[in-house]
Amino acid sequence: MPRNPGRHDLGLRASLLFPDREIVERYYVPLVYTACRTCYSELEPDEIFRRAVDGRVDPDRQRELIGRVIESGHGSTIEHIVFTFGISGVSRTLSHQLVRHRAGVAFDQQSQRYVKYKGASTMEPGSIAEAEPALRERYEGQIAGALDLYGDLLAAGIPGEDARFVFPNATRTNLVMTANFRALIHMSGLRLCTMAQWEIRRLFQLIRHEIFAVSPFLGSFLAPKCVPLGYCDEAGNRDGHCPIRPHKDAVLAAWAERAKGSRAGRELPAPEAADAEATP
Ligand SMILES: Cc1cc2nc3c(=O)[nH]c(=O)nc-3n(C[C@H](O)[C@H](O)[C@H](O)COP(=O)(O)OP(=O)(O)OC[C@H]3O[C@@H](n4cnc5c(N)ncnc54)[C@H](O)[C@@H]3O)c2cc1C
Structure with a gap:
């Protein structure tokens, strides 16, 4: 199991610049709820939004619908909310990895x-x-x-x-990063994984902490990708050294074993066996 970078103070920081807790609590969940609900309602979006913001729709019901929609992979609904972070003191090694993310994310970086x-x-x-x-x-x-x-x-x-x-790769740098929530879940899925490089993994631990501080509900969606998947799909973990979730090979082998068991006695005979039986 790779060492948890969180144990070391690496001198890097991630602060959520926008939005604050008040905006997230008041508008973000209603906004995503409105995007989800619009798909299934005769009501116009502004009416759905007003009802959600003023509490006529129970916040638990809003969260329940959002949770179901995210779980089903209908990701466009969570592209309507964005988070802006100030990221400082990270190495150029990290920033080179970070800016590889292209979809739903914007960066501005200190210029050398x-x-x-x-x-x-x-x-x-x-x-x-x-x-x-x-x-x-x-x-x-x-x-x-x-x-x-x-x-x-x-x-x-x-x-x-x-x-x-x-300048070496070790040189520290600062960035502003804005990501929509779908992108943030995707990036966190990759970068919170124990296969990720320790420094970027630490950065996403800090990012997750910042989101939790403004919304434990939204923060709960930021997890290594194996958590929502239910299995690990990293080739480098075929030996199962990271125990967060079983590797997909192990899951498929168990599934095949079970399927074999449930079919026992019902298979057609193999062609050679059928030939042998037919020969007098
Ligand atoms: C553990 C780890 C090791 C890595 N090692 C290397 C390495 O050795 N060398 C290297 O070069 N990179 C490496 N990477 C970077 C990796 O290949 C990706 O470039 C990076 O993680 C960005 O992720 P993404 O492609 O999902 O892009 P994002 O921009 O985050 O895209 C999100 C999703 O949108 C979709 N998407 C985005 N753009 C397109 C497009 N143009 N066409 C179609 N669909 C699109 C895809 O479904 C994608 O998953 C590594 C990443 C990780 C996490």
Whole structure:
């Protein structure tokens, strides 16, 4: 089982910039409810929304419908609500992974062209921090050397957009990320998985924490993808080392075994056996 990155303070942060708890409580669940209910109602959306916001529709009933719709995979209903995060102190290693998500998500990132860093800050992985001191010192020396050279290049008049070529992947960066709720569930499914890289996994633990703080109901949908699926589909977990859910191979094998048992005695004889029986 990979170590839980949550045990280390990595110096990275994720804060929910928008919306606040009041907006989420008052409008977000009614908004998603309205999207779901519009599909099955003669009422116009603004009437459904007003009834949901002013409490004429029991909030438990709203949540129950939303839960059912999400479980059924009707994801467009949750694209109507978005969350904006300020993400800071993450490494460029992380940001490169994060911006691979394209659907339903927007990013703005601190520019290494326009910012002339006086003291660029870097991330040290726990495995290196706890490594044999001589090795750790070589790592730290290499990083410090790269940052020193960056300063020398700037001082010599090299533009920031070129001097930044010496920056290591460990260099920290800041982003603003806005994601609709469908995208956030999808990203969390991948990035909360124990197969995800430790730093991005930690980021999504913080993101989940922020959503929980404004809505435990919505926060409950942010989970490793195996949780809603009921099984793990990661090839790297065929050995079952991550125990959150059984691997799909194990689930299918158990299913096949059970199906075989339930058909016992009812199968047609195999062709060779039938031939042998027919031969006098
Ligand atoms: C554990 C892990 C290891 C990884 N390792 C690598 C690696 O070694 N190398 C590497 O390059 N990347 C790697 N990735 C990144 C991965 O391949 C994806 O690029 C990344 O996770 C973004 O996810 P997504 O494709 O679901 O995109 P999102 O933008 O989050 O898309 C959401 C969903 O929308 C749909 N969608 C989005 N765009 C399209 C489209 N153009 N056409 C059709 N459907 C679309 C898909 O159903 C997709 O799942 C890794 C990711 C993880 C989680």
